Amino acid sequence: MAAADVLVVRHSVVSLAVAVLFVTFPHVSATRDPPHETRYFNQYLDHFNYASHGAETFQERVLVSDAFWRKEGPIFFYTGNEGPITSIWNEVGFIKDLAEKFEALIVFAEHRYYGESLPFGETTFNKENMGLLTVEQALADYAVLITNLTASYCEDPDVCPVIAFGGSYGGVLSAFMRLKYPNLVAGALASSANVYMSAGLTPGNELFQDVTEDFRRYNPRCPERVREGFAEMERLAGQGKQGLHEISSRMRLCSPLQHHADLVNMYRWVREAFTVLAMEDLPYSISNGPSLPAYPVNASCDLLLKASDGIEGILQAVGMLYNFTSNLTCFDLHRDFVPCADPTGCSLMPGAQAWDYQTCTEISLLESTNNVTDMFPPDAFTEETRAAHCWQRWGVTPRPGWLATQFWGKDLKPSSNIIFSNGDLDPWRRGGVLQNVSSSIVAMVIEGGAHMMDLRVPNPADPQSVIHVRQQEAYLIGRWIREATNQRE
Amino acid sequence: MAAADVLVVRHSVVSLAVAVLFVTFPHVSATRDPPHETRYFNQYLDHFNYASHGAETFQERVLVSDAFWRKEGPIFFYTGNEGPITSIWNEVGFIKDLAEKFEALIVFAEHRYYGESLPFGETTFNKENMGLLTVEQALADYAVLITNLTASYCEDPDVCPVIAFGGSYGGVLSAFMRLKYPNLVAGALASSANVYMSAGLTPGNELFQDVTEDFRRYNPRCPERVREGFAEMERLAGQGKQGLHEISSRMRLCSPLQHHADLVNMYRWVREAFTVLAMEDLPYSISNGPSLPAYPVNASCDLLLKASDGIEGILQAVGMLYNFTSNLTCFDLHRDFVPCADPTGCSLMPGAQAWDYQTCTEISLLESTNNVTDMFPPDAFTEETRAAHCWQRWGVTPRPGWLATQFWGKDLKPSSNIIFSNGDLDPWRRGGVLQNVSSSIVAMVIEGGAHMMDLRVPNPADPQSVIHVRQQEAYLIGRWIREATNQRE
Numbered sequence: 001m002a003a004a005d006v007l008v009v010r011h012s013v014v015s016l017a018v019a020v021l022f023v024t025f026p027h028v029s030a031t032r033d034p035p036h037e038t039r040y041f042n043q044y045l046d047h048f049n050y051a052s053h054g055a056e057t058f059q060e061r062v063l064v065s066d067a068f069w070r071k072e073g074p075i076f077f078y079t080g081n082e083g084p085i086t087s088i089w090n091e092v093g094f095i096k097d098l099a100e101k102f103e104a105l106i107v108f109a110e111h112r113y114y115g116e117s118l119p120f121g122e123t124t125f126n127k128e129n130m131g132l133l134t135v136e137q138a139l140a141d142y143a144v145l146i147t148n149l150t151a152s153y154c155e156d157p158d159v160c161p162v163i164a165f166g167g168s169y170g171g172v173l174s175a176f177m178r179l180k181y182p183n184l185v186a187g188a189l190a191s192s193a194n195v196y197m198s199a200g201l202t203p204g205n206e207l208f209q210d211v212t213e214d215f216r217r218y219n220p221r222c223p224e225r226v227r228e229g230f231a232e233m234e235r236l237a238g239q240g241k242q243g244l245h246e247i248s249s250r251m252r253l254c255s256p257l258q259h260h261a262d263l264v265n266m267y268r269w270v271r272e273a274f275t276v277l278a279m280e281d282l283p284y285s286i287s288n289g290p291s292l293p294a295y296p297v298n299a300s301c302d303l304l305l306k307a308s309d310g311i312e313g314i315l316q317a318v319g320m321l322y323n324f325t326s327n328l329t330c331f332d333l334h335r336d337f338v339p340c341a342d343p344t345g346c347s348l349m350p351g352a353q354a355w356d357y358q359t360c361t362e363i364s365l366l367e368s369t370n371n372v373t374d375m376f377p378p379d380a381f382t383e384e385t386r387a388a389h390c391w392q393r394w395g396v397t398p399r400p401g402w403l404a405t406q407f408w409g410k411d412l413k414p415s416s417n418i419i420f421s422n423g424d425l426d427p428w429r430r431g432g433v434l435q436n437v438s439s440s441i442v443a444m445v446i447e448g449g450a451h452m453m454d455l456r457v458p459n460p461a462d463p464q465s466v467i468h469v470r471q472q473e474a475y476l477i478g479r480w481i482r483e484a485t486n487q488r489e
Numbered sequence: 490m491a492a493a494d495v496l497v498v499r500h501s502v503v504s505l506a507v508a509v510l511f512v513t514f515p516h517v518s519a520t521r522d523p524p525h526e527t528r529y530f531n532q533y534l535d536h537f538n539y540a541s542h543g544a545e546t547f548q549e550r551v552l553v554s555d556a557f558w559r560k561e562g563p564i565f566f567y568t569g570n571e572g573p574i575t576s577i578w579n580e581v582g583f584i585k586d587l588a589e590k591f592e593a594l595i596v597f598a599e600h601r602y603y604g605e606s607l608p609f610g611e612t613t614f615n616k617e618n619m620g621l622l623t624v625e626q627a628l629a630d631y632a633v634l635i636t637n638l639t640a641s642y643c644e645d646p647d648v649c650p651v652i653a654f655g656g657s658y659g660g661v662l663s664a665f666m667r668l669k670y671p672n673l674v675a676g677a678l679a680s681s682a683n684v685y686m687s688a689g690l691t692p693g694n695e696l697f698q699d700v701t702e703d704f705r706r707y708n709p710r711c712p713e714r715v716r717e718g719f720a721e722m723e724r725l726a727g728q729g730k731q732g733l734h735e736i737s738s739r740m741r742l743c744s745p746l747q748h749h750a751d752l753v754n755m756y757r758w759v760r761e762a763f764t765v766l767a768m769e770d771l772p773y774s775i776s777n778g779p780s781l782p783a784y785p786v787n788a789s790c791d792l793l794l795k796a797s798d799g800i801e802g803i804l805q806a807v808g809m810l811y812n813f814t815s816n817l818t819c820f821d822l823h824r825d826f827v828p829c830a831d832p833t834g835c836s837l838m839p840g841a842q843a844w845d846y847q848t849c850t851e852i853s854l855l856e857s858t859n860n861v862t863d864m865f866p867p868d869a870f871t872e873e874t875r876a877a878h879c880w881q882r883w884g885v886t887p888r889p890g891w892l893a894t895q896f897w898g899k900d901l902k903p904s905s906n907i908i909f910s911n912g913d914l915d916p917w918r919r920g921g922v923l924q925n926v927s928s929s930i931v932a933m934v935i936e937g938g939a940h941m942m943d944l945r946v947p948n949p950a951d952p953q954s955v956i957h958v959r960q961q962e963a964y965l966i967g968r969w970i971r972e973a974t975n976q977r978e
Contacts (some may be wrong), residue, residue: 051885052617055885132538183894402633
């Protein structure tokens with residue numbers, strides 16, 4: 001999950017503006033980024049304890065745009081994920097198109113402990129202040145906010161139906177909002193929402209298997225090349241210090257690997273790069289942030305195959321992410337990748353510490369590699385590994401079964417009006433809902449689609465699949481709005 | 490709510506045993522009290538904060554009976570309310586009948602901060618330790634407990650559907666369990682569950698209006714007599730100290746009223762007695778606890794009318810509750826009634842302090858009297874009155890809108906499989922759901938029924954209405970069980 005948000009954050013408004021020139025999204029009007037204002041809402045520090053923090057509050061940042069708003073129209077509410085909401089605002093274009101179509105108020109709410117919504121200011125990330133970072137508290141923030149919004153914007157809250165939107169962890173939250181607060185949210189579009197994985201209900205070897213599969217799909221020789229590179233590194237590492245130095249040199253690391261632990265960390269740094277390339281395997285280049293070419297899996301695979309050997313191939317591939325500026329003379333592992341309770345790392349994220357804490361408590365992301373079903377060196381990330389890290393870093397012990405208890409595990413049927421959309425190139429997809437749960441909890445698969453692709457700013461290179469999925473989404477959201485306002489179809 | 494639980498607690502096993510001799514409940518087999526064991530489950534002190542109490546736990550008391558249990562059968566789970574679960578076990582007979590019929594495991598879970606389930610032992614009721622007494626924490630306890638129970642008793646949790654049961658505040662909790670944890674609870678029987686009133690969504694003058702109406706229904710002269718008594722007290726009180734002393738003497742108070750505030754308190758003490766008589770207006774006598782005759786409304790009304798004047802009439806009526814032993818020589822207001830954030834008082838309850846705290850934070854019970862729609866002296870219990878008391882007593886400020894936000898207010902439709910049963914003599918009934926919400930959230934009204942009547946131990950004097958309602962409940966619960974176990978009807 002971490003990687004997506006690296007990108008989320010790096011994307012700038014500039015590139016969106018450039019992209020807009022070419023948009024010919026056929027279903028809704030051309031994307032434009034509506035003006036918005038930044039507001040701050042008082043929220044209780046602790047919704048579930050009246051004594052410890054009593055009436056203490058913090059300020060939650062919220063972006064609001066009434067550019068398309070027709071009085072008594074719907075409210076489109078983005079349930080912010082693990083990063084500054086301003087970055088997410090820039091990333092997510094589809095909601096703005098939909099808002100124009102439905103004359104909706106747009107609200108992007110920042111998740112507590114991220115961006116500017118820091119409950120304890122500068123001391124927010126002190127261990128003793130982290131405990132109130134939970135999914136339940138964040139959802140309660142959104143619930144209170146929605147209650148306030150409908151009360152202040154709509155004379156009759158029933159004619160201002162709220163639709164929740166979210167992608168990745170934010171998609172998980174938008175689905176959870178519909179499960180737990182259907183009184184406030186008429187439906188949810190949950191894009192790339194790994195609800196099952198987050199609750200620890202998936203096998204734990206699928207993420208990196210599907211990263212591998214993305215490369216294999218383009219050319220089966222690619223994952224073989226990666227394996228060769230890792231095998232060569234393993235062989236060198238077997239030679240001790242000298243071998244580690246040779247690996248360091250060939251991988252152009254700023255600081256040579258000293259210990260086996262450093263090597264493991266470098267493997268993860270490599271794995272993370274392949275994961276990002278697979279997640280962001282879009283049919284168009286993105287020139288901000290990681291500056292990836294169109295179809296970065298194919299592009300990096302080509303580099304892998306052109307390289308003189310496996311190690312050089314891996315170097316070229318990871319350079320596509322970590323040295324996208326081509327300015328680096330060496331790679332600083334400690335800058336790019338600090339291990340955390342998310343096996344894809346947290347360190348590049350602006351909300352790195354907070355995300356580490358979340359994956360140390362409620363969110364399970366126990367994804368491992370085994371070099372059999374995937375192309376990476378064996379690296380078991382177990383409940384024990386996780387618990388050891390979390391105790392050492394935060395003094396907390398994960399509660400593995402809790403999220404499934406609290407958010408219905410795989411028994412989502414009692415809910416309704418949720419779209420779970422996933423790109424079939426997104427290696428996170430098997431963490432989510434890929435089959436219809438009921439007639440109103442539907443799975444949509446975007447063929448050739450990447451992580452959170454449907455929510456992105458529409459692009460002329462979008463394949464028909466994502467255009468079609470967006471049309472279906474618009475249709476269902478329109479139906480939810482009509483049903484909520486008691487209009488018959 | 491308080492009053493019901495006074496009774497809950499006072500009822501003893503002895504009387505149940507006596508009642509059993511006469512049971513001819515036609516639908517299910519004769520009631521018998523199955524043997525049960527007392528177990529203690531570790532629960533997190535705080536389900537929603539990983540830092541402050543981290544991994545600290547407390548022990549929740551749970552009563553379990555497998556007397557009727559067929560392996561892989563259903564689990565009947567009573568969501569304990571504001572009192573010791575042992576008392577509730579004794580009070581609630583219908584579940585045991587049903588359990589025999591459906592070969593169910595019976596589980597009665599004690600609510601945190603009540604009975605023996607005190608999170609901080611002897612210091613539980615210190616202000617700083619009270620914050621974790623919330624509906625959400627209690628429901629989370631039940632959710633964790635159900636998860637553990639199904640895991641330990643059932644090989645496949647799907648074939649052990651759990652049905653939640655509760656009465657009064659416990660009924661509110663059983664309904665909320667179905668709203669928030671339909672993954673764990675296949676349906677809920679919520680008897681006399683004042684879900685709307687608790688969330689502050691009712692007008693606030695209905696409870697005492699309906700107490701009055703219960704008396705008027707038997708004889709319109711009764712409420713008139715009560716009014717006369719209060720008018721005479723008011724006249725006397727207008728004479729100052731001397732008048733207060735005369736009231737004290739005629740009402741046989743142990744300590745004479747000194748100030749107007751004492752008089753207000755005595756009025757509430759009187760009002761509370763009438764409320765209990767109306768709630769417990771059963772067609773059979775209960776010889777334990779308050780030792781009320783059959784139809785105590787009628788009986789006390791007769792006393793009112795036979796008395797020499799209004800004050801004497803009120804004295805006779807309240808004596809039916811407070812002097813049921815006929816041993817008292819005078820009434821000790823401070824023993825019988827201490828004001829709290831529940832306008833019917835908390836003081837006789839074994840969980841008085843905890844209930845005061847709950848009505849000071851999440852639970853709204855802003856019931857007032859006005860002497861126009863009811864027979865009692867005007868006594869406005871406003872948000873301000875409540876807030877002042879709560880701040881002074883606990884240092885907390887109520888959050889009036891929160892329960893409606895969190896538990897769906899009047900928008901229960903997205904849920905399913907809930908029975909809301911109410912007796913039409915129960916003055917709390919208009920705080921609850923009296924009309925079907927959907928085809929599977931149904932309201933059942935027990936004609937001539939009192940508070941929580943359907944859950945009580947069946948009695949030969951039960952009217953056809955309660956027998957019929959219990960049959961309907963058994964039918965629907967059977968359907969929920971079959972549906973949950975994927976059996977077709």
